[in-house]
Amino acid sequence: MSSNFYFHKWKDTLRDLEELVEKDVFYQESKVHDQKLPQAVHRSSSFLGQYIMMYNQMIECCQQNLQVQKTAWLDSILNAVILRIIELKKHLEKLEGSRFQFLGYGLIEVHHTVYDIGMTKIPKRLTRPAHIQAKLEDIFAAVKEKRMMAQIEEEAAETAETEKPVEWWDAEANGETTSNKESSKKDNIPEALQMTRKYVALIMAHEKTRQVITWDKHRKLTREMWEKDLMGELKPKARPEIRKRSANLIHTVFRVYFKLKRERIERCKRDELLGLNLCDAPIFGVQQEQAEVMLKNRSKLYEKHEKKHLEHRNKLKDEYMKNKKAVVCEELRDQIREWFIEWFESVQFFYDIPKEGSVAIFKGEIPDPLDWLKENTALALKKEADKKKSPQDLKFQKLEAKKLAMLQKREEQMNMKAEALLLKKMMKNPTMHPGYTYPPSKYTGDIVKAIDYYHKSWDKFDVYETMDVKEKHVDKINLNDAIMQVQLEVLPEVDEEMRQELRKLKQALKNDYKTNEEEMPVNLTKRPKRKRVKKAPKSKFDDKVVDMIENLIEQGFILEYPKQKLEDFIGDPNFGGEDLRAQTLPASPFHFEIRQYWWERCRDVSCGFRRMLLVGPDCSGRTNLIYALASVNDAVLFELDPYNVQGALESAQFLKRLVKMVVTCARALQPSVIRIKHVEKLFYSKIPPEEAEMNLKIIRSYFVTKLFKTINKADNITVIATCTEPWLATASALLKQFPEVLLLPNSGYSLVVQVLKEWVYRNKVIPADLNVSNLARALQGYSFGYLQDALDKFMSADRIVKIATYGLSPMEVYDYFLEDTTQTTVEYDKYLSWYNEKTAQGIKEVKYLEDQREFNAAFEKYVTKKQKKKKAKSAPSSATPSFTGL
Incomplete structure (x- = not known):
């Protein structure tokens, strides 16, 4: 636009x-x-x-x-x-x-x-700085090229071995011929790949046959028509009135056909708006791609305008510095001199120019002369009074003041606690x-x-x-900015000159006080100290760091992840959440609420060191969220997996070097995201026998404890741990390191419907009117990632041919899932019970619901009691006779 x-x-x-x-x-x-x-x-x-x-x-x-x-x-x-x-x-x-x-x-x-x-x-x-980003891209490209070259060399070596000529005596001695070797090589290809190649070849053969038959029929019919025309055997054309009548009939039929087509399209649109059915599959994602391209073009155009803006502003600054430097210096001197005059006329004193320069004067950080005089006089009187006291009395006075301040602070805290406790009791009492x-x-x-x-x-x-x-x-605006920059550049020079003038003024003032036999006031006030912001140590991006990055990429500790958006974590909101909470029932978030929460975590990446724990079943979308968080912030993704450091790599020397390299590179390439996979294995309450050989204790020491100690609070590094079976870990130790926990939701009906719709959009061979609703009812409970992978595997070459010929029914898809015995529906109640019993967030939510239920029960009891009292008062007493009028 x-x-x-x-x-x-x-x-x-x-x-x-x-x-x-x-x-x-x-x-x-x-x-x-x-x-x-x-x-x-x-x-x-x-x-x-x-x-x-x-x-x-x-x-x-x-x-x-x-x-x-x-x-x-x-x-x-x-x-x-x-x-x-x-x-x-x-x-x-x-x-x-x-x-x-x-x-x-x-x-x-x-x-x-x-x-x-x-x-x-x-x-x-x-x-990230442009030169670091360019170097990082070059490193990824170099590592890719190395891997490709290594793969090509391996394939060439295998080809050379298979194509090596075998003499008949060697073949007889080994009991093997060249044809046997070729057949053995063919047997090494997976069966699924062989079947895919077979069906692709079959489809290509069918298409080629269809084209040849069509061309041959067309050639044959053309030759027959040509021969009949030459022999005079071709039937004459129909009379004009017959052709006109035929044309009118064709027009009528086509008008009826297109009318029915328009009605069908309107009916399909109505059904799609009502969510009843899917008809025509739209081009999925085209509008989003166009919007992204437009946004990239706008950002490039903005960068171009920004570059011209900076060039123009710098040019104006240089010209103004060259022509108006003396005028600017004189204006600044006049302003500082006016400040001197203001102080002298008000309090007969000159305040010092601060160390940071006269910028503090122009910003208004220097106190007002009259306020300074009041404070300075009070301090002078206090100093005179303290001269009469002994050092022990002064020390005792300071201790007493400190005790009094602590007592006041403790009393305030106790009052706040009492008010909070009273408010809590009042919130539980209906009256x-x-x-x-x-x-x-x-x-x-x-x-x-x-x-x-x-x-x-x-x-x-x-x-x-x-x-x-x-x-x-x-x-x-550029001219005003240029003037401001010139003023800031010449200000240190002006400050030095004005400090010399201030010394002369102070000496003259001192002489005047001495002549009048008066004591010159001394500045006893002190400016409040500025809070020093702890800066993160500057990381060097040198050849040594480049070698570390390349080494980590080759070993798989730095990933080149696919760019994703938060919208890729698909899912609907929980429309019944408010009603459930109004009835004091637990309401779990759906994928839409998780996206809203994850937006805050994406924003926190640029706010310093953060750490959190992602919990959920296998293929529940944890990787998608991490990729989206890294993509939105353009962060570098590191991955630490205990299974990647087995055997000889479990030594303390290697792990120490690895953690140091990871932190150094993450600090140099920040913003960075570090993912720790299978974190529950590092906090096992009881190590299973199949993993007893792994030294999980030392891996935990370096991957968690020492990793966190080496990261500073100001570093823009986010650590995200993921686990699938949190109940196997010691909860106290795990949650101490990762206090913030996010439990991913189970795949319900609305999510499965969206996955199936997207699957229908991507595969145009699938009928657009496939009954997605009933199929989603049957498939809810399977994990998010498994559904996507299984649906993609379902679309094999054989099934594509069958669907194009016979169509597709929901029962065929459901039978395919039932035949897969490796996956079952997720036992999500196990995750909920762990979350509600172990995590601080879950315990808080459960306690809050219990408090609300207790309050509602007490309120109902109070209302019932009140209504009974009203009925008792309104009922006539049996002791008093009723009065009847005459």
Whole structure:
């Protein structure tokens, strides 16, 4: 789409966001109160859904934006909205006792559906340097080339051995002939591959035969017509009236045919909208691919505009530095001198220029003269009073002040605990329940400030709607940026000159105080120390690191994964989740809610060191989620598998070197994702006999404990452990290392329907009206990955020919699954029981539901008791006679 479209879309989105924030702030200030929990949840979920829709529209505008200077303002508003979304999610987590939110009813109130709030894109924060990315691609290409060359050499060696001439005496001595060798080589080919080749050859032979027969028939008929025409035996053409009547009949038949076809298409569209049936298979994924290509083209165009913008700004800066340097220096000196005059006229004193320079003066970080005088006088009086005290008294005074501060802090904590305990008791008591108040927010103010700052900065440009406001850059803003950069560059030189002037002024002031026989004030105040942010150690990307990366790729510890999106983790939302929670029943998330939760984990990759545990059955989609997380952040994927370090590789020396190489390369290539496979084997409560030979203790020591110790908090490295049988591990030790656990959902009916629909879309030979609904009912319970693999294997060459000839029934597909005895439906209750009994999140959810059930039972009891009292009061007493009128 054009830049004009997204220019106006951004203005409309910003207007809608302002209305939403205004309503949000009004609810916070008026302290809107809800008596029941579902009402409070619906209100908060409604706001959360609206903020998510605003986020989706804003991030689309940000990604399609071609105005380079506008990006910083758009990002500031977008980041403020993200913080508000996360805050609302945490509030709903407190209300419902679960990390997963079901927003159905809250969205219905604002006339939207759950599909409008799918969060699949994250704002890019961290990018790998271009030279490192290019070097990484070269390393992958070199390793691929090495593997291909090695494979070609192996095949050439095998061919040379098989094609080596064998003399008759050698053949007789060995009891083997060349034909036997060829037959033995043929026997080494798998049977499935042989059958596939056979069916492919059969299909090719059929097609070639059909073409030859068609061509031969056409040639024969043409020759017969030509001979009859020459001999005069060809029948004459029909009369014109007969041909006209035949044409009218053909027109009538075709009109009826196309009318029936249009009705069938309308009926199919209606059935697809109602979800009853599938008719014509659309071209799957074409629109998404086109959108991705357009987005890539826009990003390339943005990079081109950004490069021109930087060149133009640097050119302006150089010209301004050359022509106006002296003027800029003099203006800065005048501003600092005015600051000197302000201090002298106010308090007859000169404050020192800070170490960081006069930037602190212009930012307003220096205290006001009158405030400084008040604080300095108090400190001077305190210092005079302390002179009369002994060192022991001063020490005792400091200890007493420290004790008093600790007592006050402890008292505040006890009061907070008492208030929390009282509130908890009140929430359980139906007669004292306070209800639910819409909570104040920390981040709506940030959204308002970001929007106001945008209006102050860009409204004067947006009103004209010129092309430079929609694309490329505005020259006036570049000029202001160039002036600011020139001022920052000349400021150290100006500071040094002004410090010399300040020394002279201080000396003159000291002489004046001495002449007037007065004591010059001393600055006793101290500026608050700035918090030093711990920076992660800079990783060197040298030849040594390049060799490490190449070595890890060759050994399989760095993977070249397929690029995936969050949408590839297909699945519907749990539409009954809200109703189940309203009835205080456990509600499990489906794939849609997992995607919403995983969006936060994708965003956290660029926020420092993170670690989590993915639990689920085999082929439940764990690998898809990890690939999506790495793809969205363009991260490098490392994989540590205990089965890859068996035998001689289990030594402490090799594992220490391996972990060091992994952390060094992950830090050099960050953002990075480290996957630890089969993590339950490293925490076995009882080692099975078949794995007793593996030294799992030492592997656990290096793959988990020492790996985490060598990663810094500021490193953009995410560690994801995966396991399929968590009950085999010691839960306390496993969850201590991975406190955050995500249990993947079971494959239910809606998921199997989507898998089958996608399978029908991909294979056009399958009838579009295949009864997917009934087949999904029968196949629910099989794991997600197994369903996809089994359906792909079902489409063999033989079956493709049969389907094209005879069609396909759901029973044939179901029989194919029944014949496969290697796989059965997943025992998902086992995973749920482990999650609810062992993990902190599961225990919290179970306890919350129990508390809600107890409260509902107490409330019903209270209402019943109250109704009985009302009936007893309203019933006439048997002791008093009834009065009848005359």
